[in-house]
Amino acid sequence: MSQGKSFITSSSPPLVSAIDHCSLIIADTEKALEFYRDILELEVNDSRPDLGYPGAWLQVGETQIHLLQVPNPYSTDSKPEHGGRDHHVALKVRDLDRLVQRLEAAGLDYSKSKSGRAALFCRDYDGNTIELVEK
Secondary structure (H helix, E strand, C coil): CCCCCCCCCCCCCCCCCCCCEEEEEECCHHHHHHHHHHHCCCEEECCCCCCCCCEEEEEECCEEEEEEECCCCCCCCCCCCCHHHCCEEEEEECCHHHHHHHHHHCCCCEEECCCCCCEEEEECCCCCEEEEEEC
16 A cells, blocks of 8 residues: 655644535435435525436535435445445434434334444435434
């Protein structure tokens, strides 16, 4: 493994300071909003311009989740059973027990984190893995 030159100096702040947004591929915007808006209670950001395809922007504090209704190039047939072993987005939550009730009411499966933390993994209606961490 090659080791590149480090540009970090003690007097300079990191060039990357935060995550601005992440994007998830979805099949149906309204169905996805049932999960993100109605179950997780994320706020829809109406500033999304017309990008030539359906979707939505969701606000999570200062960060956004972009839902992209575009053809999915990834197979969902080979996803690991436990979401912690799959690529995922982790969201901080206030009340994990309340979210468990909402997931169960919606008929969505979830698995508790194997790390012992107050966290769980679930998949949205399109198979995207979401980790919910109580902090």
